[in-house]
Amino acid sequence: xxxxxKHPQGSPAIVKxxxxxxxxxxxxxxxxxxxxxxxxxxxxxxxxxxxxKSTLIGMLSGLQQPDGGRILIDGAExxxxxxxxxxxxxxxxxxxxxxxxxxxxxxxxLALGGRWWESPKISELADRVAQIAQPLGIDxxxxxxxxxxxxxxxxxxxxxxxxxxxxxxxxxxxATSMLTPKGIAELGALMRRLVERGLAIVFITHxxxxxxxxxxxxxxxxxxxxxxxxxxxxxxxxxxxxxxxxIVAMMFGREAGDDAVSIPPRAANDDALLEVxxxxxxxTGDAPGLDAISFTIGHGEILGIAGIDGNGQKQLAEALAxxxxxxxxxxxxxxQTLDGLDVGGRRQKGLRYLTDxxxxxxxxxxxxxxxxxxxxxVGEPPLWRSxxxxxxxxxxxxxELNRQYDVRTPSIATPIGRLSGxxxxxxxxxxxxxxxxxxxxxxxxxxxxxxxxxxxxxxxxRDIASQGLAxxxxxxxxxxxxxxxxxxxxxxxxxxxxxxxNGEGAAERVGRLMIGLAA
Amino acid sequence: MSxxxxxxxxxxxxxGAVTAAIxxxxxxxxxxxxxxxxxxxxxxxxxxxxxxxxxxxxxxYSGSFWLGFLSGAAGGVxxxxxxxxxxxxxxxNQIVIGIALTLGFEGLTALLHHFQFSKSYPRLGAVQVTPIxxxxxxxxxxxxxxxxxxxxxxxxAMVGLMVWIYRRTQLGLNLQAAGDKPAALDVAGIDVxxxxxxxxxxxxxxxxxxxxFLANVGAGLFIPFITNGAGFLGIVLAMLARGRPVxxxxxxxxxxxxxxxxxxxxxxxxxxxxxxxxxxxFLAVMAMLVxxxxxxxxxxxxxxxxxxxxx
Numbered sequence: 129x130x131x132x133x134k135h136p137q138g139s140p141a142i143v144k145x146x147x148x149x150x151x152x153x154x155x156x157x158x159x160x161x162x163x164x165x166x167x168x169x170x171x172x173x174x175x176x177x178x179x180x181k182s183t184l185i186g187m188l189s190g191l192q193q194p195d196g197g198r199i200l201i202d203g204a205e206x207x208x209x210x211x212x213x214x215x216x217x218x219x220x221x222x223x224x225x226x227x228x229x230x231x232x233x234x235x236x237x238l239a240l241g242g243r244w245w246e247s248p249k250i251s252e253l254a255d256r257v258a259q260i261a262q263p264l265g266i267d268x269x270x271x272x273x274x275x276x277x278x279x280x281x282x283x284x285x286x287x288x289x290x291x292x293x294x295x296x297x298x299x300x301x302x303a304t305s306m307l308t309p310k311g312i313a314e315l316g317a318l319m320r321r322l323v324e325r326g327l328a329i330v331f332i333t334h335x336x337x338x339x340x341x342x343x344x345x346x347x348x349x350x351x352x353x354x355x356x357x358x359x360x361x362x363x364x365x366x367x368x369x370x371x372x373x374x375i376v377a378m379m380f381g382r383e384a385g386d387d388a389v390s391i392p393p394r395a396a397n398d399d400a401l402l403e404v405x406x407x408x409x410x411x412t413g414d415a416p417g418l419d420a421i422s423f424t425i426g427h428g429e430i431l432g433i434a435g436i437d438g439n440g441q442k443q444l445a446e447a448l449a450x451x452x453x454x455x456x457x458x459x460x461x462x463x464q465t466l467d468g469l470d471v472g473g474r475r476q477k478g479l480r481y482l483t484d485x486x487x488x489x490x491x492x493x494x495x496x497x498x499x500x501x502x503x504x505x506v507g508e509p510p511l512w513r514s515x516x517x518x519x520x521x522x523x524x525x526x527x528e529l530n531r532q533y534d535v536r537t538p539s540i541a542t543p544i545g546r547l548s549g550x551x552x553x554x555x556x557x558x559x560x561x562x563x564x565x566x567x568x569x570x571x572x573x574x575x576x577x578x579x580x581x582x583x584x585x586x587x588x589x590r591d592i593a594s595q596g597l598a599x600x601x602x603x604x605x606x607x608x609x610x611x612x613x614x615x616x617x618x619x620x621x622x623x624x625x626x627x628x629x630n631g632e633g634a635a636e637r638v639g640r641l642m643i644g645l646a647a
Numbered sequence: 648m649s650x651x652x653x654x655x656x657x658x659x660x661x662x663g664a665v666t667a668a669i670x671x672x673x674x675x676x677x678x679x680x681x682x683x684x685x686x687x688x689x690x691x692x693x694x695x696x697x698x699x700x701x702x703x704x705x706x707x708y709s710g711s712f713w714l715g716f717l718s719g720a721a722g723g724v725x726x727x728x729x730x731x732x733x734x735x736x737x738x739x740n741q742i743v744i745g746i747a748l749t750l751g752f753e754g755l756t757a758l759l760h761h762f763q764f765s766k767s768y769p770r771l772g773a774v775q776v777t778p779i780x781x782x783x784x785x786x787x788x789x790x791x792x793x794x795x796x797x798x799x800x801x802x803x804a805m806v807g808l809m810v811w812i813y814r815r816t817q818l819g820l821n822l823q824a825a826g827d828k829p830a831a832l833d834v835a836g837i838d839v840x841x842x843x844x845x846x847x848x849x850x851x852x853x854x855x856x857x858x859x860f861l862a863n864v865g866a867g868l869f870i871p872f873i874t875n876g877a878g879f880l881g882i883v884l885a886m887l888a889r890g891r892p893v894x895x896x897x898x899x900x901x902x903x904x905x906x907x908x909x910x911x912x913x914x915x916x917x918x919x920x921x922x923x924x925x926x927x928x929f930l931a932v933m934a935m936l937v938x939x940x941x942x943x944x945x946x947x948x949x950x951x952x953x954x955x956x957x958x
Contacts, residue, residue: 189834191833191834191955210833210836210838210955211833211834211835211836211955212836212837212838215835215836216836221834223834227828227830227831227834227835228828228831229823229824229827229828229831229832230827230828231823231827232820232823232824232827236820237831239817239820240820240821240824240831240832240835240837241835241836241837242817243817244816244817244818244821244837244842244845245816245817245818246816246817247815247816247817248816248817248820289835293836
């Protein structure tokens with residue numbers, strides 16, 4: 129489990145976060161995060177998409193303000209008001225998406241930020257850049273237009289820019305995501321040279337291997353919460369395999385505050401309720417396809433789909449729900465084939481889908497709660513008659529659902545976009561479970577919810593299974609899957625690479641499948 | 648038709664062209680800075696008409712053209728301040744606010760003029776020209792270009808000043824960054840809102856000055872709606888010029904010639920309906936758009952209000 133650092137080595141922390149919290153409409157992006165950043169260290173922030181890494185960086189670089197907690201710099205509490213304030217505090221950030229003006233030259237970009245009435249002193253700048261870049265082995269052509277540089281070169285320009293500003297802390301946000309393997313190795317070497325000169329580096333990544341290779345200290349974020357830290361002493365005492373194991377345990381292991389494992393009991397009934405055979409979906413521009421997906425789910429069974437985000441989970445859910453065309457394969461629900469049916473037809477047969485994109489796809493944010501309950505029945509009697517909305521009937525049913533699912537809203541007329549993520553999720557569950565649900569697909573159902581709502585949603589899913597429905601639970605949170613699934617399948621690049629029955633040792637086996645090792 | 652090619656006719660045509668071009672030049676240079684910084688300033692017509700009105704009033708009561716120009720520019724800046732507040736600071740839609748400012752101030756100036764002068768249209772005195780020795784005696788070109796009010800020379804000199812600002816100063820860099828990638832400017836530690844505000848206020852000043860010139864020098868009086876789309880022509884010029892001040896000058900002169908033709912052709916008694924002749928400048932706009940408009944590259948963030956931390 130997490131080793132907390134009691135005696136930070138060497139110099140004291142330059143930046144310290146205490147209980148920092150940041151909320152966005154519907155989600156908690158950072159939940160009471162503590163972090164210490166020391167000079168001479170590469171501090172790796174590891175976490176999956178949506179773990180809250182970028183939000184944390186946004187607050188350190190002055191782009192966003194925390195809703196709670198404190199940021200201490202050199203021991204004194206500071207509110208970082210703006211990017212220029214962050215720079216003056218010595219915090220330089222290289223963002224995931226580069227922050228250079230493509231139409232300007234490198235020199236002009238480096239000169240940005242000077243006082244506006246002055247002329248940019250390009251020759252003076254050239255000298256300083258040479259002083260900084262040469263010892264680091266960076267070669268920069270100051271006269272090149274930024275749009276002509278490779279992404280790796282642009283990144284080097286940004287690092288040099290941060291150093292030009294006398295940064296003491298350099299933050300690299302997903303810096304390797306656009307680099308070639310060679311570029312990544314070079315960046316690693318460069319970071320090493322920088323920390324040897326006493327700089328502090330925060331290196332953000334979702335790649336486990338990079339954390340192990342480059343980090344002096346590793347902090348793991350998961351769904352907005354910090355779930356563990358490996359101190360430099362501990363890190364040095366481990367070999368690479370042991371280190372990877374320890375990080376895997378943190379990323380996928382148990383977490384304080386999680387609910388206990390409780391797998392809903394089910395009658396010994398092996399009849400398949402939902403059967404998917406040989407499902408193929410072709411890949412599109414940025415999304416992976418699906419390759420020969422086959423599985424069955426029985427009555428009252430919860431099948432979990434584990435995997436690193438972006439490996440085809442959303443495509444699987446959408447193909448089943450009828451939102452995405454399958455190239456071939458068949459889906460059978462309770463003996464009836466769903467092939468060829470559209471979204472409405474599948475819903476009619478009892479297949480329901482709860483999207484992870486609650487605000488964008490699941491609801492219409494500006495519509496009242498009441499209409500959002502019945503979005504999928506618009507125009508149908510008895511809620512609509514001859515195309516006219518029956519306000520009384522809709523209102524009555526919406527009030528009833530509010531009570532039944534404990535939705536906290538000022539009124540049924542409130543636009544749903546103003547509710548918290550947990551309440552929006554409840555509305556969606558209520559809607560999808562209505563009349564005749566037989567199988568329910570959940571895609572990341574607790575993403576962005578606070579702990580109380582997370583636990584409530586998990587219990588709701590267990591209850592659904594107890595009623596005899598088939599549940600497909602897609603989640604990037606392995607702990608969540610382990611807490612309620614009967615079986616867990618692992619998806620990787622659009623294929624199911626293995627299925628593990630839940631129980632003793634399942635966590636390790638699934639975790640290894642997820643990072644591409646044999647179970 | 649022989650009158651078309653007489654020396655006096657050509658000189659008058661050219662003189663008229665320069666007079667007509669200056670307001671367009673000023674508006675175009677002003678708009679160019681806003682657009683560079685990422686603000687599509689549709690309200691420029693409203694800034695110009697305000698400049699024309701206040702410029703005229705200033706000159707009429709003080710008797711000084713210079714005080715007229717000053718009050719015109721100040722009027723333009725005042726309207727621009729409103730635009731900057733609404734569109735840059737609060738981040739409202741630039742097109743809607745721009746149209747509102749244009750219509751609002753066209754109406755307001757017409758109303759004020761009506762209360763003040765009723766149906767009389769008082770005129771200012773003759774324009775005081777500053778001839779440039781030697782150059783003024785060149786045939787045709789001399790009287791057209793080098794026997795003008797001092798503000799004409801200053802306006803043309805503005806082109807050089809703008810080139811210098813964009814190419815050589817920190818401000819020029821900041822403006823371009825604010826239009827092409829405001830987030831990059833922000834993380835470099837420069838306030839995007841402030842940079843854009845400076846650009847919009849500058850546009851207002853230039854448009855106001857252009858309006859004052861239009862009323863005081865071009866017409867010698869104020870008539871409601873006198874700008875008649877000159878601000879919009881400024882927007883067209885700024886878009887076609889792709890960030891280059893010299894191109895604004897060239898475009899303004901082309902439009903100036905067309906505008907001047909409408910008067911000159913009528914004076915020369917060309918047997919074409921005046922309505923057709925008056926269409927000339929707008930035909931020129933369309934021709935220029937067809938020829939150059941497709942290649943016009945606008946700043947990436949043009950028209951998009953900047954809000955920090957929004958992805």
